[in-house]
Amino acid sequence: MKRLPKISIGILLGLILVYLSIDVQKLDHYKAKNQPKAFNAEHYAAKVWKEEIPEILANAPDITELIRNLESRKEHTLTKYGHKLGISKTCYFTVKGNARVVSIDEENLQLQLEDGRKVLLATSFIFGNAIRDGLGVVSVDDFLNMTDFNNVSIALNNRVKTQVIPDIKKSVKVGDQVVFAGALALNETTPDLQNIRLIPLTLSVTHGKQ
């Protein structure tokens, strides 16, 4: 009888020890806790926009110079300024330039460059990978899967649609002199230099139409 309290205390301590050594969790909670954090394309795009784009645009070639070089030294220019994804004929570029707005329609501004050439600057139908791949800093190797990688394109395009296009539509008129930067895609085998369409990254009016 005298040993009963000792045994009881022993059992109690044993139970406490067992209780403390076991961590019971709901399977769903455990799985959720151990899942890698879901990739957030908007955060990623915001970081690229703020930290990468200014420097890339500062070093981007002038569009008239790029076109001239593509005509005279295509291979060299493609290698020097272009970015390709995997096995592809499409080459992406980031460029900047000065131009005069010669016409405006539902989907584009038509710009006349300093050398007289005309290019389009998109204000609608902002799709595809021109920005993501034209920047040359977003690598497919950094992503878990193609879905995350592609979502970066969507997020960057959305930033153009929400942060660049509304200002362009509001402030630009035919005859305005503008400074712009943007991204474009060209077929490396037969680059169509007469029908260039840029996705804008920045645009500002330097001399409004009088």
Next chain:
Amino acid sequence: MRNIHRLVVAVVFILHLVGLSGCKLKTAQNNTAQHKNIAVVISTLNNPWFVVLAETAAEKARELGYRATIFDSQNNSAKEAEHFDNIIAMGYNAILFNPTDADGSVLNVKRAKLAGIPTFCMDREINSKDAAVTQLLSDNFTGCVKLGQYFVRQMNKTGNYVEILGLVGDNNTWNRSNGFHSVVDEFPDIKMVAQQSADFDRNKAMEVMETILQAKPNIDAVFCGNDAMAMGAYQAILAAGKTGKIKVFGFDGAEDAMQGIADRKITATVMQFPVLMAQTSAIMADAYIKGERDFPSRTPIEVELVTFENVRQYLPQN
């Protein structure tokens, strides 16, 4: 006399050893030159597109001097795991792999990696950056961005449409769907009235489309995640007497879909390049076996939009 006898025995023994080692050396050389094996594991051989992928990969591997064996997973991840068990047990030198499931197949690739067998994914992706040596994938998203823009213009920015998805566990299904929606969803007058999976299967797509056509009579277009489903959907539209009223869009660049575009039955598709993908996978596996280790985690392969305007250049006779 006894010494001479011993000497003869010793010489014979030494010659025997030399002979044996010579044989071993020869066998080892034979193993290096002739006995390397590449496994081609394919999600399903029920779809002609995957037959082309499998046979081209195996053919290229043979051309490069390997024995190549094709394993059909029949779109069944358990069957795929069995194949990997056998491939690992038999000590294959590389696997050219078309997975059944983006998440479910990762473990198989990791098991192969642990056993020292490199895996090269073809066409379908697994959700891992480092399990496979590299993954050669069609740029499905970009293809469907191009298709989506053409779709919007064909619809004049208005109308009702149906989407028939492929396998829901396959990343290609979602990359195609996301690419398409990244464009089409920006046009509020284009409305998706039904979305259903038909597992990339022609017959299932026909059944799905038949059911949808009964429930939703006002449909202007159907976007299918592959050409087999587009052809199935077209059959349902034909049976309902609505050809010409409903535009059909596919993905793959299958021969019958190309002919369908030329005949104005199908509106557009996106051309993939399975031959290029399969051959490049085999070439990369060969390079890996020979010591190359510098591979990107993924190699997207550009795809092309095919419409009535440019279909001629893609028809088999051309």
